[in-house]
Amino acid sequence: MPPEPAQPRSAGRRRLREEDEPVRREGELRMPPPREGSGGRRRLRGEEPPSRPEPAPPRRRHRYVEADDDSLATPELGVPAPPEPQPPRRAPARPPVQPVRRPRAESPAPPPPARRRPTPPPAPPQPPPDDRPTEVIDAGQVARYGLEPDPEPVPEFDDRDRSRDRDDEYESFADDEFYDDYYDEDEYAEYDDEDRAAPERIGEEPPDEPRPRRKRSKRAFGWIAAVLVIVVVGGAAWFGAQELLGFGYDDFEGTGESDVLVEVADGDSTNAIATKMTQAGVVASQKAFTKAAEDENKVRSIQPGYYQMKTKMSGSSAVGKLVDPASRKGVLQIRGGTQLDDIVQPDGKTTDGVFALLSKSSCATVNGASTCVPVEELRKVSETADLATLGVPDWAVEGASKVEPKRRIEGLIQPGVYDVKPGWDATQLLTEVLKASTTRLQAAGLPKLADGTGKSPYELLVIASIVEREGVQQDFTKIARVIYNRLEDNMRLEMDSTINYVLDRPIVTTTPEDREKAGAYNTYQNKGLTPGPISSPSKEAIDAAAKPAEGAILFFVKCEKNGLSCFAETLDEHNQNKNLARERGAY
Numbered sequence: 001m002p003p004e005p006a007q008p009r010s011a012g013r014r015r016l017r018e019e020d021e022p023v024r025r026e027g028e029l030r031m032p033p034p035r036e037g038s039g040g041r042r043r044l045r046g047e048e049p050p051s052r053p054e055p056a057p058p059r060r061r062h063r064y065v066e067a068d069d070d071s072l073a074t075p076e077l078g079v080p081a082p083p084e085p086q087p088p089r090r091a092p093a094r095p096p097v098q099p100v101r102r103p104r105a106e107s108p109a110p111p112p113p114a115r116r117r118p119t120p121p122p123a124p125p126q127p128p129p130d131d132r133p134t135e136v137i138d139a140g141q142v143a144r145y146g147l148e149p150d151p152e153p154v155p156e157f158d159d160r161d162r163s164r165d166r167d168d169e170y171e172s173f174a175d176d177e178f179y180d181d182y183y184d185e186d187e188y189a190e191y192d193d194e195d196r197a198a199p200e201r202i203g204e205e206p207p208d209e210p211r212p213r214r215k216r217s218k219r220a221f222g223w224i225a226a227v228l229v230i231v232v233v234g235g236a237a238w239f240g241a242q243e244l245l246g247f248g249y250d251d252f253e254g255t256g257e258s259d260v261l262v263e264v265a266d267g268d269s270t271n272a273i274a275t276k277m278t279q280a281g282v283v284a285s286q287k288a289f290t291k292a293a294e295d296e297n298k299v300r301s302i303q304p305g306y307y308q309m310k311t312k313m314s315g316s317s318a319v320g321k322l323v324d325p326a327s328r329k330g331v332l333q334i335r336g337g338t339q340l341d342d343i344v345q346p347d348g349k350t351t352d353g354v355f356a357l358l359s360k361s362s363c364a365t366v367n368g369a370s371t372c373v374p375v376e377e378l379r380k381v382s383e384t385a386d387l388a389t390l391g392v393p394d395w396a397v398e399g400a401s402k403v404e405p406k407r408r409i410e411g412l413i414q415p416g417v418y419d420v421k422p423g424w425d426a427t428q429l430l431t432e433v434l435k436a437s438t439t440r441l442q443a444a445g446l447p448k449l450a451d452g453t454g455k456s457p458y459e460l461l462v463i464a465s466i467v468e469r470e471g472v473q474q475d476f477t478k479i480a481r482v483i484y485n486r487l488e489d490n491m492r493l494e495m496d497s498t499i500n501y502v503l504d505r506p507i508v509t510t511t512p513e514d515r516e517k518a519g520a521y522n523t524y525q526n527k528g529l530t531p532g533p534i535s536s537p538s539k540e541a542i543d544a545a546a547k548p549a550e551g552a553i554l555f556f557v558k559c560e561k562n563g564l565s566c567f568a569e570t571l572d573e574h575n576q577n578k579n580l581a582r583e584r585g586a587y
Contacts, residue, residue, distance in 0.1 A: 249287035255317045256282070256310020259366045261329065261422065266304040273302070277318055281311045288315030298323040305419045306330045308364060330420035332361035332433065336538035337468045340382075340410050343506045351506065354413055354536070355379055362429055364422030371422035373429055381426045382409050390427075391434030395447040399458030403532040404520075411465045411533025414440040444539045449546045464545040465533035469497035470508065472563040475556070476544035482556055482567070484548055491554070493523035501534040508558055509587055558586050 262280050264273055274289035283289045292315035293299040299319060307327045309318065321327050334354060343351040352360070355375045363372035381390075383405035387397045392412055400408045409430075414437040420429060447457035455463065467479045486493055496510045498521045503514065515524040520531050537545075551567075555574035559566035559581035566577035581587060 249291070250284035251288035252284045252312045252314050254312070254314060256313035256321075258311050260309050260311055261364075261366065262307050262309050263419075263421070264302055264304050264307060268302075268304070270299055273299070273322075277309070280309070282309045282313050283315055283318050284312075289318055290315075292316040292319040296320075296323060303328070306421050308366065308422075329364040329422050330361055332357055332418040332420050334413055334415045334418070334536055336415040336541065337535045338415070339501065339504075339535045340407065341504055343504050345506060355382075358420070358429060358433065361418070361420040362422055362424060366422060371424075373424070373426050377426035378430060379406065381430055382406070385427065385430070389431075391431045391438060393438045393441060393446075395457045396461070399456065400532065407532055409434065411461055411536055412441075413437045413536055414444070415536050415538050416440060444542050445546065446542065449542065453546055459529060460542070460545050461537065462529050462533050464537035464541040465535045466493075466495055466497060466530070467544055468537045468541040469501070469535050470495060471556075471558070471565050473540050475565050476541055477547070477549035478551070478553065478567055479556060479565070480544045480548035481551055482553055485552065485554055487528065489554070490527065492525075492527050493529075495523045498523045498530050498534060501530075557581055559584060561586055 260280050260282065262276055262282065264276070268276075270290055270293050271286065274283070274286040274293070277283045277289050278286050296319050299322065302322065306329050307322055308329050309321060309327065313321070334357065338354055338357075340354045342353045342356055345351060355378050358378055359373055359375045363370065365371075387400055387408065388394070390409070392400055392409065396412060400412065403410070413433060418433055418436055420433070424432065446461070450457040450460045453460060463480060463483055466483065467476050471479050483493060496508050499510050499514050499517070499519075500507060502517075502519055502521045510524075515522070518525065520526065521534065523530065552569050553567040555568045555571065555577070556565045557574065557577050558564070559577055561584065566580065568574040568577055
């Protein structure tokens with residue numbers, strides 16, 4: 001039977017692998033074997049990775065059955081002999097895509113070195129694509145001819161997925177086996193510690209052996225601690241006993257020996273008073289005074305001034321004498337409207353003037369001697385002493401120098417309480433009082449208060465003194481307005497107080513005979529203000545003189561028993577007010 005004709009061979013061909021090797025899947029990389037002598041250790045940072053040999057091109061094996069002899073193979077089962085193999089076609093090698101490096105933002109200081117992943121090896125070249133169709137052989141023919149099945153197809157590399165594949169390759173190199181961390185490397189791990197040389201000091205002599213520390217005895221510390229505890233506890237007990245039992249301070253016995261004056265200033269505390277008492281020799285110690293003052297509440301309300309005490313007094317005796325009102329000396333009190341000379345009242349009684357008050361305040365008996373300054377000495381100093389040296393304000397010196405000598409300082413001593421030290425002479429006494437009064441006049445607003453009134457500060461003081469003597473405080477501003485209106489209309493003031501000032505009478509009425517007497521202070525005969533003040537005006541009178549009430553009033557008369565006055569703009573109204581005052585018994 002003739003043999004069957006051979007089947008024509010297709011234009012395509014089948015590809016065989018020369019040897020079995022694992023198929024590399026997508027995203028899987030071949031890692032280079034470790035270098036010889038490295039011991040499998042990791043490479044150092046900055047060390048270049050080992051060169052990788054180019055893979056050999058796969059060789060194709062034809063699927064046919066070899067003949068038994070040396071001749072050409074005889075195809076079986078109609079399988080034609082393959083044609084001669086042709087060299088494989090290779091695609092041009094593509095250069096590895098370098099990652100785009102973005103410029104780093106400038107920073108003031110470079111960051112610390114960070115861990116970097118190694119650059120992945122270049123992708124292996126892919127075999128050239130074969131456009132010829134491949135013959136399909138079923139499983140029966142494979143088993144019959146002993147052919148090997150085709151390996152699984154390797155997916156072709158797509159440039160569009162190159163960035164994604166590169167990220168996968170980077171992730172594969174993040175394994176600890178390829179991580180470049182020089183902190184974890186030890187180049188001398190293969191050597192034993194015993195083989196290392198002992199360290200030596202270079203350039204310096206080895207230090208001396210440190211001296212052994214002395215062992216402190218615990219018993220010594222115990223004794224020191226015990227002594228400290230005893231001292232602290234003993235001191236606390238001593239001071240506590242002093243506070244509770246009241247011992248541990250010096251104190252005199254008895255009620256004292258000789259007289260001594262002690263000044264208590266405004267705002268002095270109990271401790272400050274105790275210090276002054278100790279310095280003056282009144283008590284032996286501050287503690288003696290303060291302990292005794294704890295049981296006396298009057299000490300806390302003690303008034304400033306001079307107090308006559310005794311030396312070498314016990315604490316309790318000193319406190320008792322200090323709170324006694326009779327112990328306070330040198331108290332001078334001037335009331336508003338007081339004049340320098342004494343005033344004789346209608347009932348015959350005498351009201352002390354400023355000179356008499358100054359003399360009495362200077363009186364004290366210290367160790368049997370009197371310290372009183374006579375009125376005659378005070379009057380003489382006021383008439384002859386230099387006004388500026390005596391303490392008269394600068395703005396009042398010119399006006400006061402024009403007044404007759406015995407009345408020069410009239411109105412310059414402000415109402416209030418003064419502390420006079422017993423033992424001062426007449427000059428020192430007047431100087432201290434006038435200086436203190438100048439401070440009070442300044443506090444009342446002078447001389448600035450006279451600005452805008454058209455009057456000098458001294459003239460404003462004169463108006464205020466007349467207002468003080470003519471009426472009560474409720475009528476001060478109206479009386480001041482009458483004075484200003486009469487002066488503007490060039491009228492005589494016709495104030496009874498100015499005539500009674502010379503006569504040393506406190507009443508507000510005058511007789512026709514009184515009004516006929518000539519004198520610089522007779523405002524019934526003279527126009528304008530008096531040469532000087534007629535009394536010591538209060539702050540309220542000074543304010544009224546600076547800011548009088550509004551109105552066209554020109555007359556006033558005392559029409560009430562409580563001292564209030566009735567005011568009028570015309571003489572007829574004034575006469576009616578006078579009749580009303582008589583009916584009411586005001587004068």
